[in-house]
Amino acid sequence: MRINRRDFLKLAGIGGAVFVLGPHNLAGAATKGKSQGDFFFLQLSDTHWGFNDPKINPFATTTLKTAIAAVNSLETQPDFIIFTGDLTHTTDDAKERRKRMGEVRDIINELKVKNIKLMAGEHDAGLDNGEAYQEFFGKTHYTFDHKGVHFIVVDNVSDPTSSIGDPQLQWLSDTLKPLDKDSRIVVLTHRPLFNLYPQWDWWTRDGAKAIDLLTPYKNVTVFYGHIHQEHHHMTGQIPHHAAKGMMLPLPAPGSVPKRVPIAWDPAEPYKGLGYRSIEAKGEKEYSLTEFPIKKG
Amino acid sequence: MKPARNRVRLACILMLICISAIVANAYAEEQTEQVIKVTAKKFEYSPNEIRIKKGIPVVLEFTSLDRIHGFTIPDLDGMRATIEPGKVTRVRLVVPKAGTYDFHCDIFCGDGHEGMAGKIIVE
Ligand SMILES: [Cu+2]
Ligand SMILES: [Fe+2]
Numbered sequence: 001m002r003i004n005r006r007d008f009l010k011l012a013g014i015g016g017a018v019f020v021l022g023p024h025n026l027a028g029a030a031t032k033g034k035s036q037g038d039f040f041f042l043q044l045s046d047t048h049w050g051f052n053d054p055k056i057n058p059f060a061t062t063t064l065k066t067a068i069a070a071v072n073s074l075e076t077q078p079d080f081i082i083f084t085g086d087l088t089h090t091t092d093d094a095k096e097r098r099k100r101m102g103e104v105r106d107i108i109n110e111l112k113v114k115n116i117k118l119m120a121g122e123h124d125a126g127l128d129n130g131e132a133y134q135e136f137f138g139k140t141h142y143t144f145d146h147k148g149v150h151f152i153v154v155d156n157v158s159d160p161t162s163s164i165g166d167p168q169l170q171w172l173s174d175t176l177k178p179l180d181k182d183s184r185i186v187v188l189t190h191r192p193l194f195n196l197y198p199q200w201d202w203w204t205r206d207g208a209k210a211i212d213l214l215t216p217y218k219n220v221t222v223f224y225g226h227i228h229q230e231h232h233h234m235t236g237q238i239p240h241h242a243a244k245g246m247m248l249p250l251p252a253p254g255s256v257p258k259r260v261p262i263a264w265d266p267a268e269p270y271k272g273l274g275y276r277s278i279e280a281k282g283e284k285e286y287s288l289t290e291f292p293i294k295k296g
Numbered sequence: 297m298k299p300a301r302n303r304v305r306l307a308c309i310l311m312l313i314c315i316s317a318i319v320a321n322a323y324a325e326e327q328t329e330q331v332i333k334v335t336a337k338k339f340e341y342s343p344n345e346i347r348i349k350k351g352i353p354v355v356l357e358f359t360s361l362d363r364i365h366g367f368t369i370p371d372l373d374g375m376r377a378t379i380e381p382g383k384v385t386r387v388r389l390v391v392p393k394a395g396t397y398d399f400h401c402d403i404f405c406g407d408g409h410e411g412m413a414g415k416i417i418v419e
Contacts, residue, residue: 090407126404160404161366198370199398201410259410 045225046245084225085121085190130158197253344414366403
């Protein structure tokens with residue numbers, strides 16, 4: 001299924017972001033209309049390594065590896081890959097938490113692409129304020145630049161109350177200050193910054209403060225995880241795109257009384273799971289392509 | 297002639313009556329307000345279905361049996377409380393409108409946190 005770009009823009013009333021939905025040839029998508037500065041990266045999210053419930057995912061120990069094999073077989077490899085949090089499934093056992101982190105790190109190392117950016121989710125960092133995560137993977141909020149795009153990773157999970165916190169908000173403000181108002185900025189978070197569905201804790205308590213800081217900038221796009229499904233939302237001129245998870249699909253916000261994972265359907269294995277490519281095109285466009293776990 | 301002093305004395309007496317009335321009132325209120333004890337532990341509240349009457353104040357009295365938990369009702373102005381172990385956390389609630397109000401734990405507490413929830417049924 002492909003939505004014509006102009007139709008989509010009309011439908012969504014969006015100037016900056018283009019979403020192209022449905023799986024197709026990434027190599028084709030990535031090379032088409034390539035001009036200087038164009039590039040693509042992948043967003044993988046919510047791998048929940050250590051999750052164990054065969055009713056939800058009978059292939060819990062191989063799903064990530066299957067996806068990595070599919071990524072490695074892409075004709076054109078992405079410039080980098082970002083994992084938007086919940087690398088591991090949470091555990092009360094601090095030793096087990098570290099074991100899971102070591103294991104997921106080793107699996108991720110199997111990727112051909114060596115430029116890997118990692119982020120924490122509350123499952124990784126919520127029980128120990130990110131201590132184990134930082135031992136393995138370093139800082140939980142940071143920036144990097146890639147071909148003219150400023151990427152800002154915001155941590156809204158190490159604080160178990162779903163908050164960014166004032167010190168980090170100050171850091172965000174300081175990070176943004178030197179940038180031109182039309183700089184190309186991508187913000188990466190685990191939780192939605194906006195109030196998607198606070199009833200299920202799908203929000204960031206002080207996310208509005210971050211959005212306020214970002215709003216003067218004309219060219220900001222947010223990619224996040226946490227909700228284990230595709231979701232697109234605008235706050236002002238800022239698009240927010242949630243990615244699918246890679247272990248357990250979750251229901252649409254408020255669609256069922258309880259926020260419990262969707263059961264595995266043998267007729268449609270890996271349904272609801274996947275990852276996406278994000279192609280940065282021209283001045284400010286992003287083309288999103290959703291991929292299933294398994295190729296073909 | 298001491299009308300001024302008399303007036304002061306009268307004012308004082310009146311004030312005292314007022315204050316004691318307020319104190320008595322508050323005391324009476326505390327006495328009559330319904331208290332509902334709720335325990336929180338990984339990953340449930342007990343009870344997890346609480347029935348109250350609309351417009352009538354109740355006090356939810358939370359204790360945690362294990363670790364720190366949260367309590368929030370997003371549909372009631374996002375009201376929330378932190379439930380710390382070894383402490384009693386009181387939340388006074390007056391809900392003017394009948395309906396079902398979901399609450400959940402808003403402090404990440406482990407594998408099962410997502411299911412730590414309940415509802416307040418206001419009749
Ligand atoms: Cu999460
Ligand atoms: Fe997750």
